[in-house]
Amino acid sequence: MIGRAWFLSLGCLNRCLDSGMMLDGGWRILTVVIVISVKKEEKKLVFEKWCSSPNTRHRPATRRHPNPNSSVPTMMHELAMVQNPSIPQPGTTPPQTATVQIGTKSYNVTGAPLTIEFDSIFLRPPVPPNEHDLVFDATALADVADDFWIGLRL
Secondary structure: OEOOEEEEEOOOOOHHHHHHHHHHOOOOOOOEEEEEEEEOOOOEEEEEEEEEEOOOOOOOOOOOOOOOOOOEEEEEEEEEEEEOOOOOOOOOOOOOEEEEEEOOEEEEEEOOOEEEOHHHHHOOOOOOOOOOOEEEOHHHHHHHHHHHHHHHOO
16 A cells, blocks of 8 residues: 555456445545556556546435535546557557567557656645655556566566
């Protein structure tokens, strides 16, 4: 656990429901959830950043949700890292894709950078210059993916 953020690997579970339980359910200490999906066949990791955001839909009050319009879990950011991707057809590569070379392997990182706001982890504003948001650029994310696949020995 890093401050008030948890990094979980949930596979193919209903991520919206799970992040809702973590952000708005019994685990109210969490303000940001990073969901990691692993797709072994594609050698692909998908990171989703979920936070609570104001509810824009009107729902009736219930015993479980006496104030149902307060906040809802919302996916704020998604990114993917693919090891040794196949050569894409021209014009099919997403616009925010960076290719990172690590040794003999390459990674396509789409959606970088991943930013986790300091105050969402520590529940207070940062004190500059040493405290700031956590920002993971394409190179850092490719390193995470590489370490992950090495750990699985794939």
